[in-house]
Amino acid sequence: MSASDLRGDPYPKRIACLCTEAVEVLYALGEADRIAGISGFTVRPPEARRDKPKISGFSSGKLERILAVEPDLVLAFSDLQADMCRDLVRAGVEVHVFNQRSIAGILRMIVTTGALVGRATEAQALVAGLRRGLDDARVRGEARIARHGRRLRVYFEEWDEPLISGIRWVSELIELTGGEDVFADFATRHSAKERRIDDPLRVVTRAPDIIIGSWCGKKFQPDHVRARPGWAEVPAVAHDRLYEIKSPLILAPGIAALTDGLTALEACLDAAGADQKR
Secondary structure, three states, X not given: OOHHHHHOOOOOOOEXXXXXXXXXXXXXXXXXXXXXXXXXXXXXXXXXXHHOOEEEOOOOOOHHHHHHOOOOEXXXXXXXXXXXXXXXXXXXXOEEEEOOOOHHHHHHXXXXXXXXXXXXXXXXXXXXXXXXXXXXXXXXXHHHHHHHOOOEEEEEEOEEOOEEOOOHHHHHHHHHOOEEEOOHHHOOOOOOHHHEOOOOHHHHHXXXXXXXXXXXOOOXXXXXXXXXXXXXXXXXXXXXXXXXXXXXXXXXOOHHHHOHHHHHHHHHHHHHHHHHHO
C-alpha cells in the first residue's frame, strides 16, 4: 500500500443500500455519490430511484446483482434481510444491519450512518433538527388534547389481509401528536406476524375515533373498511373519519416518518378534530 493510499478517503466509496432509510440519510448528508445500488422499493428521494441501479427487493435479492456493483459496504435493515446479509458476509463483503423500531432507534441509525461515511457532525446536526421538529409536534399535540378534552383514539392499519397494527415508531408518533394508539400494546412486538389482529372485531371493541390506513404497496380502500361486518358501529366509521397516509411517508423507519409522515399524521388528527366540532 502506498503512502497516497493511506492519505486517501478511509470511508466506503461504494455502498449498496438494501433499505430505503439508508438511501434517504445518505442523500440528506450529501453523500449520494457513495451509493452504488439501492433496493427496488426505494422511493425517497425521487432522484435516487431515477439515478441509482436497483439491485435487490426488500426481503429477497440475487447475490450476483448486489456483488455486481462491487460494494465495499452494504447497509441493510432487520431480520427480514438476514439471509441476504449472511450470503454477502460469506462472499467477503462488509455488512451493517440496522434494526431501528422506535423514534430513538431512527435517530441512532442516522448518527451511525453519518459516522460510517465521515459525516458525524452533519448527522448530529440532522438529528438535532429532527428533534426540534418532534418537540414542536409534541407541543401541538398537547394543544390538541386540551382542545378535545382527551386524546383521540387512533387505529392505524398497516395491512388489511390479515389486519396488522401497532408498529412501534408509528405508535410513538400517534402519542406524541396527541392521539392514543388503540393497539399500543402491540408496539413492543417485533415482527408483523406478531402484530396480526386475530379477530377484526377486536378493533370494534377498542372503538377508535380515527382510522388511518397505510397499506404497504397498495392504496387504502375506505369502502372496504366500512363494509367489514360489525364495523358500522365503530366511531371512526360512523362519523366517516377514515384517512390514508401513503406508505412511503410513514412505514419506513427513517427521516420520512419523522417529517412528512409526522405532518400527515397531524393532518389526520386535525381533520378529525374539526369534524368533532361540527
